[in-house]
Amino acid sequence: MPSSPPPEYPSRTPMTSPARARSPRGDFAARLLAWYDRHHRHLPWRIPPRAMAAGERPDPYQIWLSEIMLQQTTVAAVKPYFETFVRRWPTVEALAAAESDEIMKAWAGLGYYSRARNLKRCAETVAAADGGRFPETMAALRELPGIGDYTSAAIAAIAFDEPAAVVDGNVERVVTRLEAIERPVREAKQDIRGIVQTLVPPSRPGDFAQAMMDLGATICTPRRPACAICPVSDDCKARLNGDPERFPLKPPRAERPQRLGAAFVAERADGAILLRKRPTKGLLGGMSEVPTSGWSARIDGDDRVDAAPFDARWRPAGSVQHVFTHFALTLSVYHARHDGSAPPDWWWAPRADIHSEALPTVMKKVIEAAIPGAIRKPTRNGASR
DNA sequence: GAACCGTGGCT
DNA sequence: TAGCCAAGGTT
Known part of the structure:
Protein backbone atom coordinates (compact mmCIF):
# COMPACT_ATOMS: atom_id res chain seq x y z
CA MET A 1 0.00 0.00 0.00
CA PRO A 2 1.47 3.37 -0.91
CA SER A 3 2.37 5.39 2.15
CA SER A 4 1.85 8.78 0.52
CA PRO A 5 -0.11 9.77 -2.55
CA PRO A 6 1.60 11.69 -5.35
CA PRO A 7 1.62 15.44 -4.79
CA GLU A 8 -0.97 16.08 -7.49
CA TYR A 9 -3.49 14.05 -5.45
CA PRO A 10 -3.56 15.47 -1.97
CA SER A 11 -5.60 13.37 0.40
CA ARG A 12 -8.96 14.86 0.96
CA THR A 13 -10.91 14.76 4.12
CA PRO A 14 -13.06 11.63 4.12
CA MET A 15 -16.68 12.34 3.28
CA THR A 16 -17.66 10.10 6.15
CA SER A 17 -15.68 8.60 8.95
CA PRO A 18 -16.82 5.04 9.41
CA ALA A 19 -15.23 3.62 12.51
CA ARG A 20 -13.72 0.62 10.77
CA ALA A 21 -12.62 2.14 7.47
CA ARG A 22 -8.88 2.05 7.21
CA SER A 23 -8.93 3.76 3.83
CA PRO A 24 -11.05 6.85 3.54
CA PHE A 247 -21.44 -9.49 -7.84
CA PRO A 248 -22.53 -8.12 -10.22
CA LEU A 249 -26.05 -9.56 -10.09
CA LYS A 250 -27.24 -10.60 -13.53
CA PRO A 251 -30.50 -12.24 -14.57
CA PRO A 252 -30.13 -15.66 -16.21
CA ARG A 253 -29.74 -15.44 -19.94
CA ALA A 254 -32.49 -16.63 -22.26
CA GLU A 255 -32.06 -19.92 -24.07
CA ARG A 256 -30.40 -19.94 -27.47
CA PRO A 257 -32.70 -21.25 -30.21
CA GLN A 258 -31.29 -23.63 -32.79
CA ARG A 259 -31.50 -22.78 -36.49
CA LEU A 260 -30.83 -24.89 -39.53
CA GLY A 261 -29.80 -24.16 -43.10
CA ALA A 262 -27.70 -25.19 -46.08
CA ALA A 263 -24.58 -23.62 -47.60
CA PHE A 264 -23.31 -24.19 -51.12
CA VAL A 265 -19.65 -23.98 -52.07
CA ALA A 266 -19.28 -23.78 -55.86
CA GLU A 267 -15.70 -24.33 -57.04
CA ARG A 268 -14.52 -23.39 -60.50
CA ALA A 269 -11.92 -25.48 -62.37
CA ASP A 270 -9.18 -23.00 -61.41
CA GLY A 271 -10.15 -23.26 -57.72
CA ALA A 272 -12.03 -19.97 -57.50
CA ILE A 273 -15.07 -19.93 -55.18
CA LEU A 274 -18.41 -18.31 -55.88
CA LEU A 275 -19.28 -15.55 -53.41
CA ARG A 276 -21.99 -12.97 -52.98
CA LYS A 277 -22.61 -10.04 -50.67
CA ARG A 278 -25.06 -10.04 -47.78
CA PRO A 279 -27.49 -7.16 -47.29
CA THR A 280 -25.99 -4.13 -45.57
CA LYS A 281 -28.16 -4.38 -42.49
CA GLY A 282 -28.75 -7.16 -40.03
CA LEU A 283 -26.74 -10.25 -39.23
CA LEU A 284 -23.26 -10.20 -40.83
CA GLY A 285 -24.44 -7.09 -42.67
CA GLY A 286 -22.28 -6.07 -45.61
CA MET A 287 -20.09 -9.15 -45.35
CA SER A 288 -19.48 -11.79 -48.04
CA GLU A 289 -20.82 -15.34 -48.08
CA VAL A 290 -21.21 -18.43 -50.18
CA PRO A 291 -24.81 -18.92 -51.31
CA THR A 292 -27.00 -20.29 -48.54
CA SER A 293 -30.61 -21.16 -47.95
CA GLY A 294 -32.55 -19.23 -45.38
CA TRP A 295 -31.64 -20.02 -41.79
CA SER A 296 -34.86 -21.39 -40.46
CA ALA A 297 -35.85 -20.89 -36.87
CA ARG A 298 -37.35 -24.36 -37.00
CA ILE A 299 -35.32 -27.43 -36.26
CA ASP A 300 -36.65 -28.94 -39.52
CA GLY A 301 -35.24 -26.04 -41.51
CA ASP A 302 -34.27 -25.97 -45.14
CA ASP A 303 -30.99 -27.85 -44.93
CA ARG A 304 -31.53 -30.03 -48.01
CA VAL A 305 -29.75 -29.93 -51.33
CA ASP A 306 -32.91 -28.75 -53.14
CA ALA A 307 -32.36 -25.37 -51.50
CA ALA A 308 -29.41 -24.87 -53.88
CA PRO A 309 -29.26 -21.56 -55.76
CA PHE A 310 -28.73 -23.31 -59.11
CA ASP A 311 -28.38 -26.73 -60.63
CA ALA A 312 -25.05 -28.50 -60.16
CA ARG A 313 -23.68 -31.83 -58.95
CA TRP A 314 -23.93 -30.87 -55.28
CA ARG A 315 -22.28 -33.37 -52.98
CA PRO A 316 -22.70 -33.36 -49.20
CA ALA A 317 -19.56 -32.09 -47.46
CA GLY A 318 -20.45 -32.41 -43.81
CA SER A 319 -21.92 -29.76 -41.59
CA VAL A 320 -20.79 -26.71 -39.68
CA GLN A 321 -21.88 -25.52 -36.26
CA HIS A 322 -21.66 -21.91 -35.26
CA VAL A 323 -22.91 -20.01 -32.24
CA PHE A 324 -24.10 -16.44 -32.63
CA THR A 325 -25.14 -14.17 -29.79
CA HIS A 326 -28.82 -15.03 -29.94
CA PHE A 327 -29.04 -18.34 -31.79
CA ALA A 328 -27.02 -21.40 -32.70
CA LEU A 329 -26.71 -22.43 -36.33
CA THR A 330 -26.12 -25.74 -38.04
CA LEU A 331 -25.36 -25.49 -41.73
CA SER A 332 -25.33 -28.53 -44.02
CA VAL A 333 -22.51 -27.92 -46.46
CA TYR A 334 -22.64 -28.89 -50.14
CA HIS A 335 -19.82 -28.74 -52.64
CA ALA A 336 -19.85 -28.80 -56.45
CA ARG A 337 -17.50 -28.27 -59.35
CA HIS A 338 -19.14 -25.63 -61.48
CA ASP A 339 -18.00 -23.70 -64.52
CA GLY A 340 -21.21 -21.94 -65.45
CA SER A 341 -21.65 -18.22 -65.30
CA ALA A 342 -22.37 -16.51 -62.02
CA PRO A 343 -25.55 -14.53 -61.33
CA PRO A 344 -25.10 -10.77 -61.59
CA ASP A 345 -23.47 -9.21 -58.49
CA TRP A 346 -21.95 -12.54 -57.50
CA TRP A 347 -18.28 -13.13 -58.18
CA TRP A 348 -15.62 -15.79 -58.41
CA ALA A 349 -13.05 -15.21 -55.71
CA PRO A 350 -9.63 -16.57 -56.76
CA ARG A 351 -8.32 -19.21 -54.38
CA ALA A 352 -5.27 -17.09 -53.55
CA ASP A 353 -7.52 -14.22 -52.43
CA ILE A 354 -10.03 -16.15 -50.32
CA HIS A 355 -8.25 -15.41 -47.06
CA SER A 356 -8.54 -11.66 -47.65
CA GLU A 357 -12.23 -11.61 -48.60
CA ALA A 358 -14.73 -10.10 -46.17
CA LEU A 359 -15.75 -13.53 -44.93
CA PRO A 360 -17.18 -13.87 -41.43
CA THR A 361 -15.87 -16.79 -39.42
CA VAL A 362 -18.94 -18.94 -40.03
CA MET A 363 -18.32 -18.70 -43.78
CA LYS A 364 -14.67 -19.60 -43.41
CA LYS A 365 -15.80 -22.70 -41.54
CA VAL A 366 -18.17 -23.57 -44.38
CA ILE A 367 -15.50 -23.22 -47.06
CA GLU A 368 -13.00 -25.20 -45.00
CA ALA A 369 -15.57 -27.99 -44.63
CA ALA A 370 -16.07 -28.19 -48.40
CA ILE A 371 -12.44 -27.62 -49.43
CA PRO A 372 -9.99 -28.35 -46.62
CA GLY A 373 -7.08 -25.90 -46.71
CA ALA A 374 -8.83 -23.35 -48.95
CA ILE A 375 -8.58 -20.49 -46.45
CA ARG A 376 -4.90 -20.77 -45.70
CA LYS A 377 -3.00 -17.54 -45.68
CA PRO A 378 -0.05 -17.46 -48.07
CA THR A 379 3.34 -17.12 -46.41
CA ARG A 380 5.98 -14.60 -47.42
CA ASN A 381 7.78 -17.05 -49.70
CA GLY A 382 4.56 -17.73 -51.55
CA ALA A 383 3.98 -21.22 -50.21
CA SER A 384 0.91 -22.29 -48.28
CA ARG A 385 1.01 -23.13 -44.64
C1' DG B 1 -36.73 -1.30 -22.82
C1' DA B 2 -35.81 -5.36 -24.95
C1' DA B 3 -34.05 -7.55 -28.98
C1' DC B 4 -30.46 -7.69 -32.03
C1' DC B 5 -25.64 -8.08 -33.25
C1' DG B 6 -19.86 -12.25 -33.60
C1' DT B 7 -16.23 -14.46 -32.00
C1' DG B 8 -12.80 -16.93 -29.29
C1' DG B 9 -11.02 -18.25 -24.83
C1' DC B 10 -11.73 -20.23 -20.49
C1' DT B 11 -13.65 -23.32 -17.01
C1' DT C 1 -18.95 -29.46 -22.45
C1' DA C 2 -21.86 -25.99 -22.39
C1' DG C 3 -22.23 -21.74 -20.54
C1' DC C 4 -20.03 -17.50 -19.34
C1' DC C 5 -17.65 -13.55 -20.54
C1' DA C 6 -15.22 -9.56 -23.08
C1' DA C 7 -13.11 -1.59 -22.94
C1' DG C 8 -21.38 -1.78 -25.92
C1' DG C 9 -24.28 0.50 -29.56
C1' DT C 10 -28.38 0.71 -32.32
C1' DT C 11 -33.12 0.14 -33.23
Whole structure:
Protein backbone atom coordinates (compact mmCIF):
# COMPACT_ATOMS: atom_id res chain seq x y z
CA MET A 1 0.00 0.00 0.00
CA PRO A 2 1.47 3.37 -0.91
CA SER A 3 2.37 5.39 2.15
CA SER A 4 1.85 8.78 0.52
CA PRO A 5 -0.11 9.77 -2.55
CA PRO A 6 1.60 11.69 -5.35
CA PRO A 7 1.62 15.44 -4.79
CA GLU A 8 -0.97 16.08 -7.49
CA TYR A 9 -3.49 14.05 -5.45
CA PRO A 10 -3.56 15.47 -1.97
CA SER A 11 -5.60 13.37 0.40
CA ARG A 12 -8.96 14.86 0.96
CA THR A 13 -10.91 14.76 4.12
CA PRO A 14 -13.06 11.63 4.12
CA MET A 15 -16.68 12.34 3.28
CA THR A 16 -17.66 10.10 6.15
CA SER A 17 -15.68 8.60 8.95
CA PRO A 18 -16.82 5.04 9.41
CA ALA A 19 -15.23 3.62 12.51
CA ARG A 20 -13.72 0.62 10.77
CA ALA A 21 -12.62 2.14 7.47
CA ARG A 22 -8.88 2.05 7.21
CA SER A 23 -8.93 3.76 3.83
CA PRO A 24 -11.05 6.85 3.54
CA ARG A 25 -12.71 7.23 0.15
CA GLY A 26 -10.70 10.37 -0.49
CA ASP A 27 -7.71 8.13 -1.07
CA PHE A 28 -9.40 5.86 -3.57
CA ALA A 29 -8.10 7.43 -6.77
CA ALA A 30 -4.65 7.94 -5.31
CA ARG A 31 -4.34 4.33 -4.23
CA LEU A 32 -5.73 3.02 -7.50
CA LEU A 33 -3.38 5.23 -9.53
CA ALA A 34 -0.38 4.21 -7.45
CA TRP A 35 -1.25 0.61 -8.26
CA TYR A 36 -1.73 1.48 -11.93
CA ASP A 37 1.67 3.17 -12.04
CA ARG A 38 3.28 -0.15 -11.09
CA HIS A 39 0.97 -2.76 -12.58
CA HIS A 40 -0.68 -1.25 -15.66
CA ARG A 41 -1.01 -3.41 -18.76
CA HIS A 42 1.12 -2.59 -21.77
CA LEU A 43 -1.21 -2.03 -24.70
CA PRO A 44 -0.36 -0.80 -28.21
CA TRP A 45 -2.71 2.20 -28.03
CA ARG A 46 -1.81 3.19 -24.49
CA ILE A 47 0.62 5.86 -23.30
CA PRO A 48 2.10 4.50 -20.05
CA PRO A 49 1.91 6.67 -16.91
CA ARG A 50 5.60 7.60 -16.98
CA ALA A 51 5.29 9.00 -20.50
CA MET A 52 2.01 10.69 -19.59
CA ALA A 53 3.80 12.40 -16.70
CA ALA A 54 6.37 13.64 -19.23
CA GLY A 55 3.58 15.31 -21.14
CA GLU A 56 3.02 12.74 -23.88
CA ARG A 57 -0.59 12.23 -24.94
CA PRO A 58 -2.29 9.43 -26.84
CA ASP A 59 -3.40 9.88 -30.44
CA PRO A 60 -7.19 10.45 -30.32
CA TYR A 61 -7.51 8.46 -33.56
CA GLN A 62 -5.83 5.45 -32.01
CA ILE A 63 -7.87 5.73 -28.82
CA TRP A 64 -11.09 5.92 -30.81
CA LEU A 65 -10.10 3.00 -33.04
CA SER A 66 -9.09 0.82 -30.09
CA GLU A 67 -12.25 1.66 -28.13
CA ILE A 68 -14.50 0.69 -31.03
CA MET A 69 -12.62 -2.57 -31.51
CA LEU A 70 -12.74 -3.31 -27.78
CA GLN A 71 -16.54 -3.12 -27.59
CA GLN A 72 -17.55 -6.57 -26.30
CA THR A 73 -14.24 -7.88 -27.57
CA THR A 74 -11.18 -9.13 -25.69
CA VAL A 75 -7.86 -7.30 -25.71
CA ALA A 76 -6.15 -10.38 -27.14
CA ALA A 77 -8.53 -10.48 -30.10
CA VAL A 78 -8.18 -6.76 -30.77
CA LYS A 79 -4.39 -6.42 -30.74
CA PRO A 80 -3.57 -7.85 -34.18
CA TYR A 81 -6.49 -6.04 -35.82
CA PHE A 82 -5.46 -2.77 -34.21
CA GLU A 83 -1.88 -3.14 -35.46
CA THR A 84 -3.09 -3.93 -38.98
CA PHE A 85 -5.49 -0.98 -39.10
CA VAL A 86 -2.99 1.55 -37.76
CA ARG A 87 -0.26 0.40 -40.12
CA ARG A 88 -2.59 0.49 -43.10
CA TRP A 89 -4.61 3.58 -42.17
CA PRO A 90 -2.43 5.71 -39.87
CA THR A 91 -4.84 8.65 -39.66
CA VAL A 92 -8.56 9.26 -39.57
CA GLU A 93 -8.26 10.91 -42.99
CA ALA A 94 -6.69 7.78 -44.42
CA LEU A 95 -9.46 5.64 -42.96
CA ALA A 96 -12.12 8.01 -44.25
CA ALA A 97 -10.65 7.75 -47.74
CA ALA A 98 -10.54 3.94 -47.69
CA GLU A 99 -13.00 1.81 -49.65
CA SER A 100 -15.73 0.36 -47.42
CA ASP A 101 -15.02 -3.08 -48.85
CA GLU A 102 -11.40 -2.86 -47.76
CA ILE A 103 -12.44 -1.94 -44.23
CA MET A 104 -14.92 -4.84 -44.07
CA LYS A 105 -12.22 -7.22 -45.29
CA ALA A 106 -9.80 -5.96 -42.65
CA TRP A 107 -12.50 -6.28 -39.96
CA ALA A 108 -13.51 -9.82 -41.00
CA GLY A 109 -13.29 -12.20 -38.04
CA LEU A 110 -13.59 -9.54 -35.35
CA GLY A 111 -17.39 -9.72 -35.21
CA TYR A 112 -20.18 -7.19 -34.67
CA TYR A 113 -19.77 -5.91 -38.19
CA SER A 114 -21.97 -2.84 -37.74
CA ARG A 115 -18.96 -1.49 -35.86
CA ALA A 116 -16.94 -1.53 -39.07
CA ARG A 117 -19.68 0.23 -41.02
CA ASN A 118 -20.04 2.88 -38.32
CA LEU A 119 -16.25 3.18 -38.14
CA LYS A 120 -16.18 4.30 -41.75
CA ARG A 121 -19.09 6.71 -41.29
CA CYS A 122 -17.52 8.18 -38.17
CA ALA A 123 -14.14 8.59 -39.88
CA GLU A 124 -15.79 10.44 -42.77
CA THR A 125 -17.59 12.78 -40.38
CA VAL A 126 -14.47 13.56 -38.38
CA ALA A 127 -12.22 13.92 -41.42
CA ALA A 128 -14.68 16.31 -43.03
CA ALA A 129 -14.92 18.44 -39.91
CA ASP A 130 -12.65 21.32 -39.14
CA GLY A 131 -9.05 20.23 -39.36
CA GLY A 132 -9.97 16.55 -39.33
CA ARG A 133 -9.83 16.59 -35.55
CA PHE A 134 -11.94 14.55 -33.18
CA PRO A 135 -14.43 16.38 -30.95
CA GLU A 136 -12.84 16.80 -27.53
CA THR A 137 -15.86 16.53 -25.24
CA MET A 138 -17.91 13.54 -24.18
CA ALA A 139 -21.11 15.27 -25.31
CA ALA A 140 -19.80 15.98 -28.81
CA LEU A 141 -18.21 12.54 -29.21
CA ARG A 142 -21.51 10.96 -28.18
CA GLU A 143 -23.11 12.31 -31.37
CA LEU A 144 -20.84 10.28 -33.65
CA PRO A 145 -21.94 6.92 -35.10
CA GLY A 146 -20.84 3.91 -33.08
CA ILE A 147 -20.01 6.01 -30.03
CA GLY A 148 -22.31 5.61 -27.02
CA ASP A 149 -22.16 6.35 -23.32
CA TYR A 150 -19.11 4.27 -22.57
CA THR A 151 -17.01 5.06 -25.63
CA SER A 152 -17.63 8.81 -25.53
CA ALA A 153 -16.58 8.94 -21.88
CA ALA A 154 -13.53 6.77 -22.50
CA ILE A 155 -12.23 8.84 -25.42
CA ALA A 156 -12.93 12.12 -23.62
CA ALA A 157 -11.09 10.96 -20.51
CA ILE A 158 -8.17 9.13 -22.11
CA ALA A 159 -7.47 11.39 -25.08
CA PHE A 160 -8.68 14.76 -23.77
CA ASP A 161 -8.38 14.64 -19.96
CA GLU A 162 -12.08 15.17 -19.32
CA PRO A 163 -13.07 13.88 -15.86
CA ALA A 164 -15.77 11.68 -17.34
CA ALA A 165 -17.31 8.68 -15.60
CA VAL A 166 -16.17 5.74 -17.69
CA VAL A 167 -18.36 2.71 -17.02
CA ASP A 168 -17.79 -0.54 -18.86
CA GLY A 169 -18.31 -4.13 -17.75
CA ASN A 170 -15.11 -4.06 -15.70
CA VAL A 171 -16.11 -0.90 -13.85
CA GLU A 172 -19.61 -2.28 -13.22
CA ARG A 173 -18.06 -5.31 -11.61
CA VAL A 174 -15.60 -3.30 -9.50
CA VAL A 175 -18.23 -0.84 -8.28
CA THR A 176 -20.98 -3.39 -7.58
CA ARG A 177 -18.44 -5.20 -5.40
CA LEU A 178 -17.13 -2.06 -3.71
CA GLU A 179 -20.68 -1.13 -2.71
CA ALA A 180 -22.15 -4.64 -2.56
CA ILE A 181 -24.98 -3.52 -4.82
CA GLU A 182 -27.75 -6.08 -4.53
CA ARG A 183 -29.84 -4.84 -7.46
CA PRO A 184 -29.31 -6.18 -10.98
CA VAL A 185 -26.68 -4.11 -12.83
CA ARG A 186 -29.27 -3.26 -15.47
CA GLU A 187 -31.22 -1.28 -12.88
CA ALA A 188 -28.19 0.08 -11.02
CA LYS A 189 -26.43 1.54 -14.05
CA GLN A 190 -27.15 5.16 -13.19
CA ASP A 191 -26.12 4.70 -9.56
CA ILE A 192 -22.87 3.11 -10.67
CA ARG A 193 -22.17 6.02 -12.97
CA GLY A 194 -22.80 8.44 -10.12
CA ILE A 195 -20.46 6.59 -7.80
CA VAL A 196 -17.71 6.51 -10.41
CA GLN A 197 -18.15 10.23 -11.00
CA THR A 198 -17.45 10.93 -7.33
CA LEU A 199 -14.27 8.87 -7.52
CA VAL A 200 -12.75 10.40 -10.69
CA PRO A 201 -9.77 12.58 -9.76
CA PRO A 202 -9.52 16.09 -11.25
CA SER A 203 -6.25 15.20 -12.90
CA ARG A 204 -5.29 11.94 -14.61
CA PRO A 205 -8.92 11.08 -15.38
CA GLY A 206 -7.78 8.98 -18.33
CA ASP A 207 -5.33 6.96 -16.26
CA PHE A 208 -8.04 6.56 -13.63
CA ALA A 209 -10.44 5.10 -16.20
CA GLN A 210 -7.82 2.75 -17.54
CA ALA A 211 -6.79 1.81 -14.01
CA MET A 212 -10.36 0.85 -13.12
CA MET A 213 -10.55 -1.32 -16.22
CA ASP A 214 -7.14 -2.89 -15.63
CA LEU A 215 -8.19 -3.62 -12.07
CA GLY A 216 -11.34 -5.33 -13.31
CA ALA A 217 -9.43 -7.26 -15.95
CA THR A 218 -6.55 -8.48 -13.80
CA ILE A 219 -7.56 -8.36 -10.09
CA CYS A 220 -11.30 -7.89 -9.71
CA THR A 221 -12.04 -10.66 -12.19
CA PRO A 222 -15.46 -12.27 -12.71
CA ARG A 223 -14.34 -15.49 -11.07
CA ARG A 224 -11.82 -15.97 -8.28
CA PRO A 225 -10.94 -12.30 -7.80
CA ALA A 226 -7.48 -11.69 -6.32
CA CYS A 227 -8.69 -9.68 -3.32
CA ALA A 228 -5.49 -10.39 -1.38
CA ILE A 229 -3.49 -8.17 -3.74
CA CYS A 230 -6.21 -5.63 -4.53
CA PRO A 231 -5.14 -2.03 -3.87
CA VAL A 232 -8.66 -1.00 -2.83
CA SER A 233 -9.80 -4.10 -0.96
CA ASP A 234 -10.12 -2.08 2.26
CA ASP A 235 -13.00 -0.20 0.62
CA CYS A 236 -14.76 -3.27 -0.70
CA LYS A 237 -18.05 -4.11 0.99
CA ALA A 238 -18.45 -7.31 -0.99
CA ARG A 239 -15.13 -8.56 0.31
CA LEU A 240 -16.11 -7.57 3.83
CA ASN A 241 -19.28 -9.60 3.39
CA GLY A 242 -17.20 -12.54 2.23
CA ASP A 243 -18.53 -13.26 -1.27
CA PRO A 244 -17.35 -10.75 -3.90
CA GLU A 245 -17.84 -13.30 -6.67
CA ARG A 246 -21.60 -12.95 -6.20
CA PHE A 247 -21.44 -9.49 -7.84
CA PRO A 248 -22.53 -8.12 -10.22
CA LEU A 249 -26.05 -9.56 -10.09
CA LYS A 250 -27.24 -10.60 -13.53
CA PRO A 251 -30.50 -12.24 -14.57
CA PRO A 252 -30.13 -15.66 -16.21
CA ARG A 253 -29.74 -15.44 -19.94
CA ALA A 254 -32.49 -16.63 -22.26
CA GLU A 255 -32.06 -19.92 -24.07
CA ARG A 256 -30.40 -19.94 -27.47
CA PRO A 257 -32.70 -21.25 -30.21
CA GLN A 258 -31.29 -23.63 -32.79
CA ARG A 259 -31.50 -22.78 -36.49
CA LEU A 260 -30.83 -24.89 -39.53
CA GLY A 261 -29.80 -24.16 -43.10
CA ALA A 262 -27.70 -25.19 -46.08
CA ALA A 263 -24.58 -23.62 -47.60
CA PHE A 264 -23.31 -24.19 -51.12
CA VAL A 265 -19.65 -23.98 -52.07
CA ALA A 266 -19.28 -23.78 -55.86
CA GLU A 267 -15.70 -24.33 -57.04
CA ARG A 268 -14.52 -23.39 -60.50
CA ALA A 269 -11.92 -25.48 -62.37
CA ASP A 270 -9.18 -23.00 -61.41
CA GLY A 271 -10.15 -23.26 -57.72
CA ALA A 272 -12.03 -19.97 -57.50
CA ILE A 273 -15.07 -19.93 -55.18
CA LEU A 274 -18.41 -18.31 -55.88
CA LEU A 275 -19.28 -15.55 -53.41
CA ARG A 276 -21.99 -12.97 -52.98
CA LYS A 277 -22.61 -10.04 -50.67
CA ARG A 278 -25.06 -10.04 -47.78
CA PRO A 279 -27.49 -7.16 -47.29
CA THR A 280 -25.99 -4.13 -45.57
CA LYS A 281 -28.16 -4.38 -42.49
CA GLY A 282 -28.75 -7.16 -40.03
CA LEU A 283 -26.74 -10.25 -39.23
CA LEU A 284 -23.26 -10.20 -40.83
CA GLY A 285 -24.44 -7.09 -42.67
CA GLY A 286 -22.28 -6.07 -45.61
CA MET A 287 -20.09 -9.15 -45.35
CA SER A 288 -19.48 -11.79 -48.04
CA GLU A 289 -20.82 -15.34 -48.08
CA VAL A 290 -21.21 -18.43 -50.18
CA PRO A 291 -24.81 -18.92 -51.31
CA THR A 292 -27.00 -20.29 -48.54
CA SER A 293 -30.61 -21.16 -47.95
CA GLY A 294 -32.55 -19.23 -45.38
CA TRP A 295 -31.64 -20.02 -41.79
CA SER A 296 -34.86 -21.39 -40.46
CA ALA A 297 -35.85 -20.89 -36.87
CA ARG A 298 -37.35 -24.36 -37.00
CA ILE A 299 -35.32 -27.43 -36.26
CA ASP A 300 -36.65 -28.94 -39.52
CA GLY A 301 -35.24 -26.04 -41.51
CA ASP A 302 -34.27 -25.97 -45.14
CA ASP A 303 -30.99 -27.85 -44.93
CA ARG A 304 -31.53 -30.03 -48.01
CA VAL A 305 -29.75 -29.93 -51.33
CA ASP A 306 -32.91 -28.75 -53.14
CA ALA A 307 -32.36 -25.37 -51.50
CA ALA A 308 -29.41 -24.87 -53.88
CA PRO A 309 -29.26 -21.56 -55.76
CA PHE A 310 -28.73 -23.31 -59.11
CA ASP A 311 -28.38 -26.73 -60.63
CA ALA A 312 -25.05 -28.50 -60.16
CA ARG A 313 -23.68 -31.83 -58.95
CA TRP A 314 -23.93 -30.87 -55.28
CA ARG A 315 -22.28 -33.37 -52.98
CA PRO A 316 -22.70 -33.36 -49.20
CA ALA A 317 -19.56 -32.09 -47.46
CA GLY A 318 -20.45 -32.41 -43.81
CA SER A 319 -21.92 -29.76 -41.59
CA VAL A 320 -20.79 -26.71 -39.68
CA GLN A 321 -21.88 -25.52 -36.26
CA HIS A 322 -21.66 -21.91 -35.26
CA VAL A 323 -22.91 -20.01 -32.24
CA PHE A 324 -24.10 -16.44 -32.63
CA THR A 325 -25.14 -14.17 -29.79
CA HIS A 326 -28.82 -15.03 -29.94
CA PHE A 327 -29.04 -18.34 -31.79
CA ALA A 328 -27.02 -21.40 -32.70
CA LEU A 329 -26.71 -22.43 -36.33
CA THR A 330 -26.12 -25.74 -38.04
CA LEU A 331 -25.36 -25.49 -41.73
CA SER A 332 -25.33 -28.53 -44.02
CA VAL A 333 -22.51 -27.92 -46.46
CA TYR A 334 -22.64 -28.89 -50.14
CA HIS A 335 -19.82 -28.74 -52.64
CA ALA A 336 -19.85 -28.80 -56.45
CA ARG A 337 -17.50 -28.27 -59.35
CA HIS A 338 -19.14 -25.63 -61.48
CA ASP A 339 -18.00 -23.70 -64.52
CA GLY A 340 -21.21 -21.94 -65.45
CA SER A 341 -21.65 -18.22 -65.30
CA ALA A 342 -22.37 -16.51 -62.02
CA PRO A 343 -25.55 -14.53 -61.33
CA PRO A 344 -25.10 -10.77 -61.59
CA ASP A 345 -23.47 -9.21 -58.49
CA TRP A 346 -21.95 -12.54 -57.50
CA TRP A 347 -18.28 -13.13 -58.18
CA TRP A 348 -15.62 -15.79 -58.41
CA ALA A 349 -13.05 -15.21 -55.71
CA PRO A 350 -9.63 -16.57 -56.76
CA ARG A 351 -8.32 -19.21 -54.38
CA ALA A 352 -5.27 -17.09 -53.55
CA ASP A 353 -7.52 -14.22 -52.43
CA ILE A 354 -10.03 -16.15 -50.32
CA HIS A 355 -8.25 -15.41 -47.06
CA SER A 356 -8.54 -11.66 -47.65
CA GLU A 357 -12.23 -11.61 -48.60
CA ALA A 358 -14.73 -10.10 -46.17
CA LEU A 359 -15.75 -13.53 -44.93
CA PRO A 360 -17.18 -13.87 -41.43
CA THR A 361 -15.87 -16.79 -39.42
CA VAL A 362 -18.94 -18.94 -40.03
CA MET A 363 -18.32 -18.70 -43.78
CA LYS A 364 -14.67 -19.60 -43.41
CA LYS A 365 -15.80 -22.70 -41.54
CA VAL A 366 -18.17 -23.57 -44.38
CA ILE A 367 -15.50 -23.22 -47.06
CA GLU A 368 -13.00 -25.20 -45.00
CA ALA A 369 -15.57 -27.99 -44.63
CA ALA A 370 -16.07 -28.19 -48.40
CA ILE A 371 -12.44 -27.62 -49.43
CA PRO A 372 -9.99 -28.35 -46.62
CA GLY A 373 -7.08 -25.90 -46.71
CA ALA A 374 -8.83 -23.35 -48.95
CA ILE A 375 -8.58 -20.49 -46.45
CA ARG A 376 -4.90 -20.77 -45.70
CA LYS A 377 -3.00 -17.54 -45.68
CA PRO A 378 -0.05 -17.46 -48.07
CA THR A 379 3.34 -17.12 -46.41
CA ARG A 380 5.98 -14.60 -47.42
CA ASN A 381 7.78 -17.05 -49.70
CA GLY A 382 4.56 -17.73 -51.55
CA ALA A 383 3.98 -21.22 -50.21
CA SER A 384 0.91 -22.29 -48.28
CA ARG A 385 1.01 -23.13 -44.64
C1' DG B 1 -36.73 -1.30 -22.82
C1' DA B 2 -35.81 -5.36 -24.95
C1' DA B 3 -34.05 -7.55 -28.98
C1' DC B 4 -30.46 -7.69 -32.03
C1' DC B 5 -25.64 -8.08 -33.25
C1' DG B 6 -19.86 -12.25 -33.60
C1' DT B 7 -16.23 -14.46 -32.00
C1' DG B 8 -12.80 -16.93 -29.29
C1' DG B 9 -11.02 -18.25 -24.83
C1' DC B 10 -11.73 -20.23 -20.49
C1' DT B 11 -13.65 -23.32 -17.01
C1' DT C 1 -18.95 -29.46 -22.45
C1' DA C 2 -21.86 -25.99 -22.39
C1' DG C 3 -22.23 -21.74 -20.54
C1' DC C 4 -20.03 -17.50 -19.34
C1' DC C 5 -17.65 -13.55 -20.54
C1' DA C 6 -15.22 -9.56 -23.08
C1' DA C 7 -13.11 -1.59 -22.94
C1' DG C 8 -21.38 -1.78 -25.92
C1' DG C 9 -24.28 0.50 -29.56
C1' DT C 10 -28.38 0.71 -32.32
C1' DT C 11 -33.12 0.14 -33.23
